[in-house]
Amino acid sequence: MSASASEPIESHYVEVALPVPLRKLFTYDVPSQLRGTLKPGSRVAVSFSRRKLAGFVVGGRDDLPEGVSRALPVAGLLESEPVFTPELLRFLDQAAKYYMHPLGEVLRAAAPALPSGAMRRLRKDGFLDATENLPGQRVAHHRTWKVTTTGKAPSSMRLGARQKKLMDRFTDRDSILLEDLRGEVDDPRAVVRSLKEKGLLEFEEVEAIRDPFFRIPVARDEPHAPTAAQQIAIDTVVEALAKRSGQAFLIHGVTGSGKTEVYLRAIDEVRKAGRGAILLVPEIALTPQLVGRFRARFGDDIAVLHSGLTARQRDDAWQALHKGRVQVAIGARSALFAPVADLGLIVVDEEHDPSFKQDEGFRYQARDMALLRARYAGAVCVLGSATPSVETYHRANQGLIGLLSLPTRATGATMPEVEIVDLRRHRIGPTGHPLVSGPLFAALGRCLENGHQGIIFLNRRGFAPSLRCASCGVVAECPACSVALTEHRGQGALRCHYCDFHRAVAVPCAGCGSTEFKRLGVGTEQLQKAVEESFPKACVARLDRDTASGDGVERVLDRLRSGEVDVLVGTQMVTKGHDIAGVTLVGVALADQSLAFPDFRAAERTFQLLAQVAGRAGRADSPGEVILQTYQPDHPAVRLAAQHDYESFYAEEIRERQEVGYPPFARLVSVRVHAGAEDDARDATQALADTARRHQAVKDGAVQVLGPAPAPLVRLRGRYHYRLLLKSPQRKLLRNVAAHIAARIEAGLPPAHATLDIDPL
Ligand code: ADP
Ligand code: ZN
Ligand code: ZN
Numbered sequence: 001m002s003a004s005a006s007e008p009i010e011s012h013y014v015e016v017a018l019p020v021p022l023r024k025l026f027t028y029d030v031p032s033q034l035r036g037t038l039k040p041g042s043r044v045a046v047s048f049s050r051r052k053l054a055g056f057v058v059g060g061r062d063d064l065p066e067g068v069s070r071a072l073p074v075a076g077l078l079e080s081e082p083v084f085t086p087e088l089l090r091f092l093d094q095a096a097k098y099y100m101h102p103l104g105e106v107l108r109a110a111a112p113a114l115p116s117g118a119m120r121r122l123r124k125d126g127f128l129d130a131t132e133n134l135p136g137q138r139v140a141h142h143r144t145w146k147v148t149t150t151g152k153a154p155s156s157m158r159l160g161a162r163q164k165k166l167m168d169r170f171t172d173r174d175s176i177l178l179e180d181l182r183g184e185v186d187d188p189r190a191v192v193r194s195l196k197e198k199g200l201l202e203f204e205e206v207e208a209i210r211d212p213f214f215r216i217p218v219a220r221d222e223p224h225a226p227t228a229a230q231q232i233a234i235d236t237v238v239e240a241l242a243k244r245s246g247q248a249f250l251i252h253g254v255t256g257s258g259k260t261e262v263y264l265r266a267i268d269e270v271r272k273a274g275r276g277a278i279l280l281v282p283e284i285a286l287t288p289q290l291v292g293r294f295r296a297r298f299g300d301d302i303a304v305l306h307s308g309l310t311a312r313q314r315d316d317a318w319q320a321l322h323k324g325r326v327q328v329a330i331g332a333r334s335a336l337f338a339p340v341a342d343l344g345l346i347v348v349d350e351e352h353d354p355s356f357k358q359d360e361g362f363r364y365q366a367r368d369m370a371l372l373r374a375r376y377a378g379a380v381c382v383l384g385s386a387t388p389s390v391e392t393y394h395r396a397n398q399g400l401i402g403l404l405s406l407p408t409r410a411t412g413a414t415m416p417e418v419e420i421v422d423l424r425r426h427r428i429g430p431t432g433h434p435l436v437s438g439p440l441f442a443a444l445g446r447c448l449e450n451g452h453q454g455i456i457f458l459n460r461r462g463f464a465p466s467l468r469c470a471s472c473g474v475v476a477e478c479p480a481c482s483v484a485l486t487e488h489r490g491q492g493a494l495r496c497h498y499c500d501f502h503r504a505v506a507v508p509c510a511g512c513g514s515t516e517f518k519r520l521g522v523g524t525e526q527l528q529k530a531v532e533e534s535f536p537k538a539c540v541a542r543l544d545r546d547t548a549s550g551d552g553v554e555r556v557l558d559r560l561r562s563g564e565v566d567v568l569v570g571t572q573m574v575t576k577g578h579d580i581a582g583v584t585l586v587g588v589a590l591a592d593q594s595l596a597f598p599d600f601r602a603a604e605r606t607f608q609l610l611a612q613v614a615g616r617a618g619r620a621d622s623p624g625e626v627i628l629q630t631y632q633p634d635h636p637a638v639r640l641a642a643q644h645d646y647e648s649f650y651a652e653e654i655r656e657r658q659e660v661g662y663p664p665f666a667r668l669v670s671v672r673v674h675a676g677a678e679d680d681a682r683d684a685t686q687a688l689a690d691t692a693r694r695h696q697a698v699k700d701g702a703v704q705v706l707g708p709a710p711a712p713l714v715r716l717r718g719r720y721h722y723r724l725l726l727k728s729p730q731r732k733l734l735r736n737v738a739a740h741i742a743a744r745i746e747a748g749l750p751p752a753h754a755t756l757d758i759d760p761l
């Protein structure tokens with residue numbers, strides 16, 4: 001394959017990757033009318049066991065594979081341009097091999113959705129009807145005006161009401177797109193023209209992407225002179241960019257240390273060199289502020305890939321990146337597959353975040369794959385975090401990736417004081433609510449009196465995590481999943497957090513018919529009520545999955561930013577990068593919840609959550625304060641997060657991982673099996689365990705096989721789930737055993753289904 005553009009395939013046959021659960025390619029004949037039109041990465045329609053499937057051309061071949069006497073013809077070409085560049089195709093092939101997943105399914109997961117009806121519009125000659133609708137030929141951008149202020153003060157000039165109103169939009173920014181002025185004044189085009197005549201505005205025609213993200217107004221970009229630590233990080237990354245050596249770095253910088261500024265400058269260098277960059281963030285919906293900073297610096301030279309895009313918008317963005325018209329892609333984990341032309345840099349912000357792991361279908365870890373893609377593309381990979389994952393920090397300590405430290409806040413602000421409140425001693429607070437302890441009540445009271453704002457975090461949404469029958473003790477459970485239902489009082493419903501089951505609260509107990517229930521535990525809804533009752537004059541808002549549908553997140557954060565909201569209560573959605581100057585107090589209502597998970601990463605997750613939430617306080621000039629309520633004040637994750645002491649936490653954690661032989665000292669492969677009946681799931685898992693145990697590496701004890709064991713949620717969405725865990729410090733041997741299991745899975749285990757999860761979380 002060539003390095004930049006795909007060359008047409010001239011051979012007789014092509015190899016096609018299909019979205020079927022088989023790790024092999026399929027050979028098809030190229031009919032004469034399609035000869036010379038297919039390229040590696042082209043999406044084609046083919047017949048496969050009497051169905052028509054969309055697959056991807058991977059390469060050409062002159063003969064049929066051995067033992068195959070006849071090949072079906074390619075039925076048609078679905079898009080005029082290849083979906084994948086050679087660089088992306090090569091990387092995805094490696095990714096498929098690493099995860100032992102069929103290439104066709106990987107490619108389907110990475111490609112934009114096929115335009116609807118494309119299959120039906122395929123003509124007999126193998127081409128599409130209405131070719132003007134092919135994505136490769138669509139107009140990706142629409143033309144609009146970019147309106148810029150000339151910076152001349154209009155004080156002496158007489159302006160009309162519409163002109164004044166429009167000029168007001170430029171008080172905190174230099175340029176605006178014409179469509180963002182619509183709704184502001186009538187006929188903005190005419191008003192802009194009149195202001196240009198007065199010499200106050202300039203405009204130029206530009207191409208802009210249709211994207212709701214681009215509606216959010218952008219503040220003026222005011223880059224700071226880098227601190228010494230930032231400068232070292234910038235210089236190091238820029239030097240690596242020039243070398244095209246595929247180097248990787250961890251930027252370990254405390255919250256507010258100015259990591260984003262380092263990303264911005266590195267990406268700017270990449271753009272100046274005419275190359276492209278990808279920025280991966282944990283949850284794009286939570287980062288409009290971050291996107292705003294990138295737009296302020298780079299204008300419209302970014303494509304924001306998020307789930308709110310229509311198929312058309314996604315396609316626009318894909319094409320713009322593919323053609324190199326737009327150089328920077330920003331998005332959540334799937335932006336890893338963005339077809340950025342001449343990729344120079346991938347940045348993974350908050351690299352420790354668990355949302356980078358895709359947990360269904362093609363299961364991949366976007367941070368790990370970012371390292372792989374960068375290496376293959378000769379691009380630099382930068383991972384950034386205040387609380388790096390244990391694996392990444394270990395890699396940096398071993399010198400496998402470079403370590404760049406930003407040890408202090410860029411603004412010179414100090415890290416907030418954290419007070420640990422021992423809930424075993426404090427019990428019920430002064431207002432009668434167990435989660436508003438005396439110290440939290442006092443601190444929040446002081447904060448509000450000073451006109452500041454507070455954030456209180458609780459890792460559980462809903463009102464009460466479960467309801468127990470007051471007479472027989474039965475807990476209300478989901479009929480399809482083995483979990484307790486959560487009370488959501490605002491909706492008057494009990495909901496399952498794993499499937500969409502919900503029912504009215506007022507249903508008699510399944511065990512005895514009683515209608516009296518006791519609430520166990522608390523959720524954000526109840527916490528909000530408790531804070532409201534403790535501070536009746538305060539405006540208390542809530543941010544969690546229940547309140548944040550659509551643009552709900554932005555609305556709530558806007559109300560906090562504008563000062564309308566005094567206290568924001570919420571789940572981990574409140575812990576992510578919001579930089580709000582008025583917030584001086586951060587409370588953690590209950591630090592222990594994430595420690596209770598039966599997972600070797602529970603302590604790490606807890607430390608990360610607490611350290612991140614503590615970093616939200618006092619980022620501007622007023623010092624921050626953090627109140628951390630817990631039943632386990634001596635737990636290292638709690639104690640060290642309170643001291644902002646990542647190094648000590650890491651030292652403790654890595655020692656423990658080594659002792660018990662968990663990652664990064666061993667690798668894991670999880671085998672997930674599910675079936676409609678519990679016996680079937682267990683038997684299939686046992687069959688796979690037997691397959692593994694016949695392998696020499698397992699007999700030797702080099703690879704451990706744990707299980708079959710029921711999954712933490714045996715029953716989920718009405719199906720039964722079992723697990724097998726493979727564990728070994730020797731990667732090669734572990735992969736050998738996993739490959740045997742993968743082959744056994746491909747042979748079929750009806751009625752059960754099984755999948756591999758390489759490096760499970
Ligand atoms: P991080 O991404 O590490 O949490 P940010 O990049 O958001 O940190 O920076 C935190 C704050 O510090 C922001 O308000 C930013 O404008 C400011 N900042 C960044 N770099 C500098 C600098 N060199 N001098 C002064 N302020 C800075
Ligand atoms: Zn009962
Ligand atoms: Zn359920």
